[in-house]
Amino acid sequence: MxxxxxxxxxxxxxxxxxxxxxxxxxxxxxxxxxxxxxxxxxxxxxxxxxxxxxxxxxxxxxxxxxxxxxxxxxxxxxxxxxxxxxxxxxxxxxxxxxxxxxxxxxxxxxxxxxxxxxxxxxxxxxxxxxxxxxxxxxxxxxxxxxxxxxxxxxxxxxxxxxxxxEQQLVTLLSKKNAEERIATFLLTISARNAARSMSATNFRLPMSRTEMGNFLGLTVETVSRTLSRFAKQHLIDLNQKEVSIVEVEKLRLTANLDS
Amino acid sequence: MxxxxxxxxxxxxxxxxxxxxxxxxxxxxxxxxxxxxxxxxxxxxxxxxxxxxxxxxxxxxxxxxxxxxxxxxxxxxxxxxxxxxxxxxxxxxxxxxxxxxxxxxxxxxxxxxxxxxxxxxxxxxxxxxxxxxxxxxxxxxxxxxxxxxxxxxxxxxxxxxxxxxEQQLVTLLSKKNAEERIATFLLTISARNAARSMSATNFRLPMSRTEMGNFLGLTVETVSRTLSRFAKQHLIDLNQKEVSIVEVEKLRLTANLDS
DNA sequence: CGGCCGGTTGACTAATTTCAAGCAGGGTGG
DNA sequence: CCACCCTGCTTGAAATTAGTCAACCGGCCG
CATH class of the missing domain: 2.60.120.10 (Jelly Rolls)
Structure with a gap:
């Protein structure tokens, strides 16, 4: 899921x-x-x-x-x-x-x-x-x-x-703000890739921004803005659908996954 | 669920x-x-x-x-x-x-x-x-x-x-606003009661306002305000945790369930 | 009696959406 | 081959919804 x-x-x-x-x-x-x-x-x-x-x-x-x-x-x-x-x-x-x-x-x-x-x-x-x-x-x-x-x-x-x-998704939708949702999303994809022996840091998003937003309960604009901000802060590198996670730890913090 | x-x-x-x-x-x-x-x-x-x-x-x-x-x-x-x-x-x-x-x-x-x-x-x-x-x-x-x-x-x-x-809950959290969420919630309880041969229109909410809000991704205040508004509009009668659904159809409309 | 908890209501704030405009890439047709 | 268009994406500014902070009420319990 x-x-x-x-x-x-x-x-x-x-x-x-x-x-x-x-x-x-x-x-x-x-x-x-x-x-x-x-x-x-x-x-x-x-x-x-x-x-x-x-x-x-x-x-x-x-x-x-x-x-x-x-x-x-x-x-x-x-x-x-x-x-x-x-x-x-x-x-x-x-x-x-x-x-x-x-x-x-x-x-x-x-x-x-x-x-x-x-x-x-x-x-x-x-x-x-x-x-x-x-x-x-x-x-x-x-x-x-x-x-x-x-x-x-x-x-x-x-x-x-x-x-x-699904319960985790419910929690995300209910409790997390836009930044946390998107950071969580990226980390989830990263983890899933790792589980398939693929790169945890460099991957291509298989869905459009619109679909990402739809899934995460956000508008395209918010997704776009947030990803841009992450890139500007050098948490990730972003090139269209290609994503490189640069600062995993900071991204985890943004996602509110540890602390 | x-x-x-x-x-x-x-x-x-x-x-x-x-x-x-x-x-x-x-x-x-x-x-x-x-x-x-x-x-x-x-x-x-x-x-x-x-x-x-x-x-x-x-x-x-x-x-x-x-x-x-x-x-x-x-x-x-x-x-x-x-x-x-x-x-x-x-x-x-x-x-x-x-x-x-x-x-x-x-x-x-x-x-x-x-x-x-x-x-x-x-x-x-x-x-x-x-x-x-x-x-x-x-x-x-x-x-x-x-x-x-x-x-x-x-x-x-x-x-x-x-x-x-859970998927329905996800959809509610992702797409519906406060009014729609709460109206949907009330109607769901009503339907579940009916399925148990209990009254579909008069029942007691078994949870606190805080718990309702938590489940629906809203704050207590929003829940309270919205329920009050429903009561003021005579969609429901409200007495603490006791609820009577007065205008099912209007409530369905507010929930955005038909149309 | 006092305190606490749950609920309600109001005023203000902040986050995200909405509206709008512009840009880049890919595909199509002239 | 280029012009055009369409779609997906980005960015800015304004609008709106729900959240936050705060006060108050009433009931219950120690």
Whole structure:
């Protein structure tokens, strides 16, 4: 959902990937066993034979262009989706038709779990840039969990984490001012990148300023101004969507994360 | 969590209760089979024999005084809790020690699901007034779900709904102004009461103005002023914590729920 | 009785939004 | 190839909403 200080990631996620270099990261047909997302995604503490079974129900290799929907609010719910590459946003429409972004999702994360309760998706999911996702048909998946308690546990944990992350977002919206929100946001992205063995200090924001503001409960103008100010204060370097975090500690202070 | 326009409740929830009038609503030892919460809580689409099994693991009859905690953030997670009577709030502390209320919970609802992911509760739950809860040890419960697919499905749905409700709260905090937030809040409580066959128009707010403001991202003063204004405009009648909704439609308009 | 807490109300302040204008980059069509 | 336009972003100035500070009220408890 994007808003967690803790990394759920595993530093050695790519150890296994190295062992399987025959599977190119852009080979969308690669199996769960070889997937470079490793345990970030679903397969956790499963025997290889179990993973094979899981493999059989996962529909791999759905490719999305920027702006394509994975699913839309009110669509019948049948699957959850693991993001293999690219970035995705989820959003809902308010009563008066405005978009409210409820989360940004990174590779290895799972979207669509809010559709379970009413058998209908409650939000829409859309690719921020070209992306690839694995579809996990929920009915079959659920059957599998009955045979594989670890898999069930893992999915409970995924959902539970989603709840926790939404709660953090609630807290941010309720208590933090514009500066704190944006600093927190940047640090969150940084942490998530680190969890994926990507640079924690240099990265490209996959969303527009408008989307950032929408997610953080701010106007574009406020986002723009605040980022400019951070750059002027040399907390970050800013070049369009490219961000370098220069002064992590000061940024943490601005975010009000420690002290 | 409190913030859903839809009722998950069932109007005939008390039909069964009537059949079992030997079980007084204040008899905390009553079994799940007879519990007047009926399907609002967990037992859904289960055979009576299954309910008996569920019954065996549920620890009924924990009584709480106002201010007592059900669990605290950072406590080891071992159970989720169904509220049998009374009202409960959940909250987390921000980095600088302030309380952020993340939800108000009504009888029949379940708290503690955010503790699953890290085996530690991520929030605290506290009784707003005297209350009674049923403890559901999660490990045993999970074992049960492996044998009872319907029970598993129901729990997935509960968690999914929690996610949906947090998303609605996010939208409220991000997009609505003070008036809209408070009107929405009142209507939500009204709907939840209706779902429990209680009056949709006359009820007592179980929380203080401060707690309301905290939950809605507003100060006490703003809450107080806005409620006073609603009363002056005769949208509601207000007497301390007692509220009567006088003009539902106008209130809906103010909340920006239809149009 | 005094003090404290929760709630209300008023006056002032400050933060963010709103409105407005301008700029840069990318794509399209003449 | 250039002009034009559109979109996304930035920046400034004015407007507005909610927050802050402060005083006061009433009920409850020691």
């Amino acid at each position: 994007l808003l967690a200080t803790e990394h759920s990631g595993s530093k050695n996620a790519d150890a296994k990937a190295k062992q399987n270099e025959h599977s190119c990261p852009h080979n969308h047909a690669v199996s769960c066993l070889d997937c470079r997302m490793g345990k970030i995604c679903l397969p956790v503490a499963l025997k290889d034979s179990d993973i094979v079974e899981l493999d059989e129900i996962v529909k791999r290799g759905r490719i999305l262009q920027k702006g394509d929907h994975i699913f839309r609010a009110a669509d019948a719910f049948s699957s959850v989706y693991a993001i293999r590459s690219g970035y995705v946003k989820t959003y809902r429409l308010t009563e008066d038709g405005e978009e409210q972004i409820t989360g940004f999702y990174f590779p290895g994360e799972v979207v669509g779990m809010d559709g379970i309760s009413k058998s209908k998706h409650q939000s829409s999911a859309k690719a921020l840039e070209s992306a690839a996702v694995c579809e996990i048909p929920f009915g079959q998946f659920q059957n599998l969990t009955l045979k594989m308690p670890h898999l069930q546990t893992h999915f409970f944990q995924l959902m539970s984490q989603e709840i926790t992350e | 409190l913030l859903a326009t839809e009722h998950s409740g069932s109007k005939n929830a008390d039909a069964k209760a009537k059949q079992n009038e030997h079980s007084c609503p204040h008899n905390h030892a009553v079994s799940c089979l007879d519990c007047r919460m009926g399907k609002i809580c967990l037992p859904v689409a289960l055979k009576d024999s299954d309910i008996v099994e569920l019954d065996e693991i549920v620890k009924r009859g924990r009584i709480l005084q106002k201010g007592d905690h059900i669990f605290r953030a950072a406590d080891a997670f071992s159970s989720v809790y169904a509220i049998r009577s009374g009202y409960v709030k959940t909250y987390r502390l921000t980095e600088d020690g302030e309380e952020q209320i993340t939800g108000f919970y009504f009888p029949g609802e379940v708290v503690g699901m955010d503790g699953i992911s890290k085996s530690k509760h991520q929030s605290s739950a506290k009784a707003l007034e005297s209350a009674a809860v049923c403890e559901i040890p999660f490990g045993q419960f999970q074992n049960l779900t492996l044998k009872m697919p319907h029970l598993q499905t129901h729990f997935f749905q509960l968690m999914s709904q929690e996610i949906t409700e």
